[in-house]
Amino acid sequence: MANTHIHFTRRSSGAAAVAALLAACGGGSGDGAVPVACESITTETLKLPGIKVSSSTSVPEKSDGSATENYPAHCKVTGTLNERTGMDGKPYAIGYEVRMPKTWNGKFLYQGGEGTDGVLAPALGKLWNTDSNALRQGYAVVSSDGGHATGQADATFGLDPQARSDYGYNAVGSVTPAAKQIVKLAYGRAPERSYFLGCSNGGRGAMVAASRFADQFDGLVAGNPGYDLPKAAVQQIWDTQQFMQAAGPGQLPKDAFPQATMDFVGSRILAKCDALDGAEDGIVQNRTACQAAFDFARDVPACTGGATSNCLPTAQKNALQKVFDGVKNSVGQSLYTNFPWDPGVAGENWRFWKLEAAPIAPLPFNTLIGAGAVGYIFTSPPDAPSLADAGLGYQLRFSMDTDAPKIFGRSNVFKESALEFMNPPDPQLAALKSRAGKLIVYHGTADPVFSAHRSVEWYQALASSDANAGSYARLFLVPGMNHCSGGPATDRFNMLAALERWVEQGQAPDKIIASVNPADPDVRLRNWPAKRTRPLCPYPQQATLIAGAQDLESADSFVCK
Numbered sequence: 001m002a003n004t005h006i007h008f009t010r011r012s013s014g015a016a017a018v019a020a021l022l023a024a025c026g027g028g029s030g031d032g033a034v035p036v037a038c039e040s041i042t043t044e045t046l047k048l049p050g051i052k053v054s055s056s057t058s059v060p061e062k063s064d065g066s067a068t069e070n071y072p073a074h075c076k077v078t079g080t081l082n083e084r085t086g087m088d089g090k091p092y093a094i095g096y097e098v099r100m101p102k103t104w105n106g107k108f109l110y111q112g113g114e115g116t117d118g119v120l121a122p123a124l125g126k127l128w129n130t131d132s133n134a135l136r137q138g139y140a141v142v143s144s145d146g147g148h149a150t151g152q153a154d155a156t157f158g159l160d161p162q163a164r165s166d167y168g169y170n171a172v173g174s175v176t177p178a179a180k181q182i183v184k185l186a187y188g189r190a191p192e193r194s195y196f197l198g199c200s201n202g203g204r205g206a207m208v209a210a211s212r213f214a215d216q217f218d219g220l221v222a223g224n225p226g227y228d229l230p231k232a233a234v235q236q237i238w239d240t241q242q243f244m245q246a247a248g249p250g251q252l253p254k255d256a257f258p259q260a261t262m263d264f265v266g267s268r269i270l271a272k273c274d275a276l277d278g279a280e281d282g283i284v285q286n287r288t289a290c291q292a293a294f295d296f297a298r299d300v301p302a303c304t305g306g307a308t309s310n311c312l313p314t315a316q317k318n319a320l321q322k323v324f325d326g327v328k329n330s331v332g333q334s335l336y337t338n339f340p341w342d343p344g345v346a347g348e349n350w351r352f353w354k355l356e357a358a359p360i361a362p363l364p365f366n367t368l369i370g371a372g373a374v375g376y377i378f379t380s381p382p383d384a385p386s387l388a389d390a391g392l393g394y395q396l397r398f399s400m401d402t403d404a405p406k407i408f409g410r411s412n413v414f415k416e417s418a419l420e421f422m423n424p425p426d427p428q429l430a431a432l433k434s435r436a437g438k439l440i441v442y443h444g445t446a447d448p449v450f451s452a453h454r455s456v457e458w459y460q461a462l463a464s465s466d467a468n469a470g471s472y473a474r475l476f477l478v479p480g481m482n483h484c485s486g487g488p489a490t491d492r493f494n495m496l497a498a499l500e501r502w503v504e505q506g507q508a509p510d511k512i513i514a515s516v517n518p519a520d521p522d523v524r525l526r527n528w529p530a531k532r533t534r535p536l537c538p539y540p541q542q543a544t545l546i547a548g549a550q551d552l553e554s555a556d557s558f559v560c561k
């Protein structure tokens with residue numbers, strides 16, 4: 001068969017079609033297939049109201065890039081749903097991209113979006129925490145732009161209420177059935193299995209899909225999910241306020257908290273907590289015991305008498321205490337949750353998000369959880385502040401008593417509050433449970449963006465209401481890991497493979513083996529061997545060194561309990 005066009009096979013309805021295939025290809029799979037040209041997938045052949053196909057293109061194999069970028073020969077279809085003019089007078093649509101490999105494994109994957117969307121990410125099926133992608137594994141993959149094509153650096157789509165809903169949940173809900181129809185048109189049959197995988201906002205998307213669109217998915221992976229994301233965005237403004245309290249004239253948070261400061265805090269946490277899991281290895285597996293054993297106020301000394309080493313200046317110490325305790329209003333009510341103390345606070349990715357990118361940074365970073373997101377997407381009605389100063393003035397003026405409650409606000413125009421359009425409406429996942437779907441959530445315990453404790457609280461509530469929660473939803477904490485990857489951690493693992501075994505073979509994940517990324521600066525800095533592996537354990541279990549085990553680098557030396 002010529003390689004200029006990619007063909008797909010589908011069930012034949014007649015012998016003539018089989019003969020045509022054999023003639024065209026000089027052979028065949030023998031399963032009675034008829035070729036469908038990628039280019040034949042059009043708005044007219046799809047015949048779905050409101051769904052436009054903009055392009056359908058055969059893409060040749062790519063094998064000269066990185067392991068995560070390479071892909072097999074496939075058909076790429078792009079288009080839009082629901083073209084409309086927004087309340088702000090701007091054109092909107094939900095953009096989508098479907099990529100379908102020439103050799104299909106019969107499965108479908110929704111690739112969760114990142115940040116505030118706004119771009120059509122290549123639908124390669126990014127497999128977080130691995131060196132592969134789902135397209136290479138034979139998946140048909142779809143991505144979407146979340147309902148606005150304004151780029152990652154623009155949060156002003158939040159001025160349009162429908163664009164908010166599209167971003168929160170409706171893009172996934174609309175694109176998924178349309179994409180499955182495209183897959184069916186291409187291959188002649190519907191996917192046998194449908195999955196969702198995402199991290200960060202895509203992890204939030206997985207939890208939302210598990211709640212709102214459980215009928216569309218057999219299994220979902222939610223990495224470092226932004227559950228209560230609008231609250232986490234308020235927390236970020238709180239962080240900026242605390243960090244700036246500790247900053248000197250002309251200083252930004254990254255200046256006031258040099259890496260040596262966070263290295264010192266990390267070392268003090270390790271001193272109290274490393275051995276609690278039986279292994280002095282730079283990883284704190286026993287998070288719960290560590291939170292009790294480590295007392296920041298007591299164990300990280302304040303500088304006195306002119307000392308500048310092995311201590312923290314009082315202003316820095318006060319700021320970090322407040323950041324880790326979590327955002328509170330003036331009467332001390334928690335508006336989000338707290339953050340676990342973990343040696344991963346010394347991680348490069350922790351620093352990037354907590355001290356550099358999120359507080360006061362060029363766009364797009366403060367559109368995700370900073371002034372842009374809160375001011376334009378999560379406040380109702382929108383505050384719509386000037387971002388000329390990267391949102392610093394807005395953040396410093398922001399009142400936790402009178403501004404923060406706007407994330408719960410509604411109006412005649414904005415009928416859904418930010419919490420309503422961003423969170424899963426049923427965190428108990430009744431629909432997913434009833435159809436025997438599965439959800440794997442994982443979360444780095446040193447995530448500076450979304451606190452791992454929020455995932456723990458979600459799972460505790462689920463498990464307390466349903467003793468069988470572990471039969472359809474499991475949470476894996478990743479000690480030391482920062483936001484989706486990075487940090488002093490074993491952050492390489494394949495959650496999609498674990499999910500496939502659970503869904504397709506009924507093998508629930510009792511542990512997931514994770515390894516280090518030898519190229520990660522936090523791993524290199526600590527001289528951890530490349531062979532280091534650890535088990536990730538389903539919450540509430542934690543990895544513990546087996547008494548007498550000799551090899552500290554092997555997952556086999558640890559048990560989940």
Ligand SMILES: [Ca+2]
Nearest residue numbers: 274279281283
């Ligand atoms: Ca340890």
